[in-house]
Amino acid sequence: MAPPFQRHVFVCTNRRPDGNPKGCCASKGAEEVRTAFREELDKRGMKGRMRANAAGCLDTCSFGVAVVVYPEGTWYGGVKVEDVKEIVEQHLIEGRPVERLLMPFSRKAQQPG
Amino acid sequence: MAPPFQRHVFVCTNRRPDGNPKGCCASKGAEEVRTAFREELDKRGMKGRMRANAAGCLDTCSFGVAVVVYPEGTWYGGVKVEDVKEIVEQHLIEGRPVERLLMPFSRKAQQPG
Numbered sequence: 737m738a739p740p741f742q743r744h745v746f747v748c749t750n751r752r753p754d755g756n757p758k759g760c761c762a763s764k765g766a767e768e769v770r771t772a773f774r775e776e777l778d779k780r781g782m783k784g785r786m787r788a789n790a791a792g793c794l795d796t797c798s799f800g801v802a803v804v805v806y807p808e809g810t811w812y813g814g815v816k817v818e819d820v821k822e823i824v825e826q827h828l829i830e831g832r833p834v835e836r837l838l839m840p841f842s843r844k845a846q847q848p849g
Numbered sequence: 850m851a852p853p854f855q856r857h858v859f860v861c862t863n864r865r866p867d868g869n870p871k872g873c874c875a876s877k878g879a880e881e882v883r884t885a886f887r888e889e890l891d892k893r894g895m896k897g898r899m900r901a902n903a904a905g906c907l908d909t910c911s912f913g914v915a916v917v918v919y920p921e922g923t924w925y926g927g928v929k930v931e932d933v934k935e936i937v938e939q940h941l942i943e944g945r946p947v948e949r950l951l952m953p954f955s956r957k958a959q960q961p962g
Contacts, residue, residue, distance in 0.1 A: 739907070739908065739909060739917070739924055739952075739954060739955075740922050740924060740954060740955065741922075744917070744919070744922075746859065746902070746904065787907075787908060789859070789904045789905045789906075789907065790904065790905035791859065791902045791903065791904050791905070792902045792903035792904070793902075794852070794900075794902065795852065795900060796852060804852070804857070806857070806919035806920055806922065807919055807920045807921070807922050808920070809853050809854075809857075809919065809920050811852055811853065839852075841852060841853060842852075842853065
């Protein structure tokens with residue numbers, strides 16, 4: 737039995753019709769980002785301890801590709817495939833969030849006051 | 850800007866082909882469970898404070914419909930539409946997990962020793 741997971745990553749892979757003013761994470765490469773998380777975690781032997789899941793709309797469309805890491809509730813925005821290795825190594829494994837990719841409200845939550 | 854959410858619910862809505870020995874949450878009514886969570890949260894004015902998302906396979910197929918609540922990381926199994934009101938009222942709003950629906954490892958995690 738695998739869960740509970742030490743860290744659980746959810747990547748919004750929601751797709752909206754072309755031309756929707758909100759845009760969507762799927763059109764910005766969300767599936768590729770999710771796959772990259774899975775591959776990086778597998779490579780590091782984290783299978784069963786950490787998991788990267790697809791999720792429906794995370795209600796942060798303007799910041800897509802949107803990613804949230806639980807249990808800490810850290811929100812990343814504009815995530816690209818080339819950012820994934822850094823998030824996995826620095827945050828998921830070493831516990832230090834990647835500041836430059838945090839969504840504004842997640843930045844604030846981590847630096848109160 | 851809605852997140853971070855006070856509580857964030859993920860419902861596995863993964864669908865496997867008919868006859869797959871693992872079964873899948875979708876065939877057990879996962880979409881209806883997800884919709885029920887959304888409606889119960891809306892009814893209680895929780896929009897923007899709590900969110901129910903669809904998720905890909907949560908790797909707990911034998912316990913489906915699988916639901917995990919973060920940030921606490923509480924795992925529910927065999928969730929049916931008629932259980933949703935109780936989870937929303939007792940756990941999400943009042944903070945007391947619904948013992949009878951916890952997955953075995955989540956039960957243990959909440960009662961150490």
